[in-house]
Amino acid sequence: MFFEGSEKKIEIIVTQDTPSLRSLGRPFWQSMVSKANAEILSSVSNEYCDAYLLSESSLFVWDDHFxxxxxxxxxxxxxxxxxxxxxxxxxxxxxxxxxxxxxLAHLQASSFEDDLKLLREKISGKAYRFGHLDSHHHYIFYSDRPYAAEQGDITNELLMYHIGGETAQYLTSSRQTIDGVRQRLQLNQLLGDFAIDDFLFEPFGYSVNGIRGKDYFTIHVTPQEDTSYVSFETNLDLTKQNVDIFATLLHALAPGAWDVIGFNAAPMTQDYPAHVRLGQCSLTMEQGYALHFSHYQRCEHQYLQPTEL
Amino acid sequence: MFFEGSEKKIEIIVTQDTPSLRSLGRPFWQSMVSKANAEILSSVSNEYCDAYLLSESSLFVWDDHFxxxxxxxxxxxxxxxxxxxxxxxxxxxxxxxxxxxxxLAHLQASSFEDDLKLLREKISGKAYRFGHLDSHHHYIFYSDRPYAAEQGDITNELLMYHIGGETAQYLTSSRQTIDGVRQRLQLNQLLGDFAIDDFLFEPFGYSVNGIRGKDYFTIHVTPQEDTSYVSFETNLDLTKQNVDIFATLLHALAPGAWDVIGFNAAPMTQDYPAHVRLGQCSLTMEQGYALHFSHYQRCEHQYLQPTEL
Incomplete structure (x- = not known):
């Protein structure tokens, strides 16, 4: 039962004279979600943001971007x-x-190149691959219209593959509860003052959105053995937190490999589990985003077993 | 201009009372090659073996196996x-x-799972994947009929990705010659007493088959930048050669990553370039083959550049 946990992501900022995106209303956002072949499960809102939890990941809508x-x-x-x-x-x-x-890229409905063709029919932009094709690699397209990123416009992404240890076992067990998952992800210690909206899937899988003012975080857990994947993303400045959030999650989930992607945020590796960096790549975007990608592997990676097919 | 250098491979041993496979004649082997969508370019033969160089790799035919x-x-x-x-x-x-x-698995005509279905309609067998899906991984199917591997039935495969240095530059240059390629691969020093049959493709790419008695080797060079791949395979016992063939090729071609697959042959890593082993996996096959797979990455891997699309 293969499920591709790894995400596609769009982020769009609108011009100042565009009406608030939140005022487009739920039916519009519902049609956006359907277009992607997903569904809205629930939502949480505050003064700045509507956060929708989807059957397959998340949607955050602020006034001027989503x-x-x-x-x-x-x-x-x-x-x-x-x-x-x-x-x-x-x-x-x-x-x-x-x-x-x-x-398993060959099971996807389209390749990045296919997507790129569709995007470029609507808006011009640049596209890059980060990382070699025979190792972890990521794709990005971004528009090339004049724009200047706002001060403090930061994104931090942590993508964990092959989670291990007690938490990984718990996340695939039939005895898991939503409280148990929250505890193991240490949500309260790490992000306790966020309003959260979460969902435990059957037979397993967990998603959570959190918002606090204009800040957000989201975690998605695809715990299936052999192709497990957990992603964490936030616009918090990780250098200004009381706890090293990435390092804490890495120790809790013990992934065999992980990628860190930062927009205007450099990786802080000092408290990561012992690792080797297999690749790194950087790009300075004209709009004022410094994009950084690094691919890490745990040092004490397990001796692999052949997978019978 | 993407070309997938990495190979698919079949090896079949026939029963003792089967007529010699060489007596099936060139038209039969030509039809085998066409069936795979390849062509025979040239051949070299000795008392034991007919070795065909193909438009896309190689075919070796002995009396009782191919x-x-x-x-x-x-x-x-x-x-x-x-x-x-x-x-x-x-x-x-x-x-x-x-x-x-x-x-780029998604550009292949079929997945391994598709191939497996076709094979299992003809012959029963076991199938395994070696290595995680998000890193280097290999697939094998093998028949489960009773059979005992012959003493000394060894295969050594070295698969090199992202070749570097002066040799890699030479292999994509317009000034390359077939003699120049042979020299850079050190064929004469490593395998001088083999009868060879080789081909330099336009605008680049090189293949060579070599035979000596029942021994064979083959090398295929796909030097395209960003997706370069060079494979070496032989049935020689590498522990009994005057030169460490794998280590010599690794130093000459300076790959960023390489895989070693051995059937009844353990890797000898002592003279490899400085490396980390990213994964390893072993399987004991009932017929008397100990299969070993290891994935290595060079330590001083380059800082990657984003690839513009």
């Missing part, structure tokens, strides 16, 4: 083109579209 | 099923089918 992540075999690029068609390209200040490293 | 390797988007599994259909499953003493780690 962020949508979908996993599995969803077709997120169609949501991106729907958005541009609906608001018009002149309303787009900045758009980016990412695809994370996939376990 | 070995066929094809790269690109060839459909080698169809050659395997043609062979079994032609000779009948009772003539098969042992069959194995491998797929090496691919750069």
């Amino acid at each position: 962020l949508m992540l979908t996993c599995g075999t969803t077709t997120l690029v169609h949501a991106a083109t729907l958005f541009i068609d609906t608001l018009g390209v002149e309303a787009i200040a900045f758009a980016s579209y990412q695809r994370k490293n996939e376990y | 070995l066929m390797l094809t790269c690109g988007t060839t459909t080698l599994v169809h050659a395997a099923t043609l062979f079994i259909d032609t000779l009948g499953v009772e003539a098969i003493a042992f069959a194995s089918y491998q797929r090496k780690n691919e750069y």
